[in-house]
Amino acid sequence: MAKYDIPVSQINIAGHTKAIRTGKAIEDRLQEAEYYGRCYHAKDELLVDSSLNKSHFSNTFIHEVMEAVNVEYCASKIKHREITCLSNGLHQALKSLGIQFIPRGGKRASSK
Numbered sequence: 204m205a206k207y208d209i210p211v212s213q214i215n216i217a218g219h220t221k222a223i224r225t226g227k228a229i230e231d232r233l234q235e236a237e238y239y240g241r242c243y244h245a246k247d248e249l250l251v252d253s254s255l256n257k258s259h260f261s262n263t264f265i266h267e268v269m270e271a272v273n274v275e276y277c278a279s280k281i282k283h284r285e286i287t288c289l290s291n292g293l294h295q296a297l298k299s300l301g302i303q304f305i306p307r308g309g310k311r312a313s314s315k
């Protein structure tokens with residue numbers, strides 16, 4: 204179990220407040236398309252499947268944040284494969300410090 208479970212419901216990236224959307228309807232929508240998460244820049248929304256276990260939720264959240272950072276700070280020049288490598292590495296490093304992100308309100312994200 205992580206030392207610091209940080210509940211997330213929104214995050215500010217480059218002055219844009221992005222809502223973190225979780226819950227059953229979002230899970231259904233993501234699973235239908237076989238995604239763990241999505242980042243919608245125009246709507247300032249990050250969707251994350253809260254049925255994932257805690258570690259996977261946290262990894263996916265970090266990935267979607269990196270997607271938003273890529274758009275806002277890197278003119279979308281970072282390739283998706285590189286975003287995945289960087290977000291996986293950042294997730295591992297944060298996890299080693301006992302830090303992981305969970306859905307606000309403890310909505311799912313099982314304790315596995």
Ligand SMILES: [Zn+2]
Binds near residue numbers: 266270283286
């Ligand atoms: Zn992605």
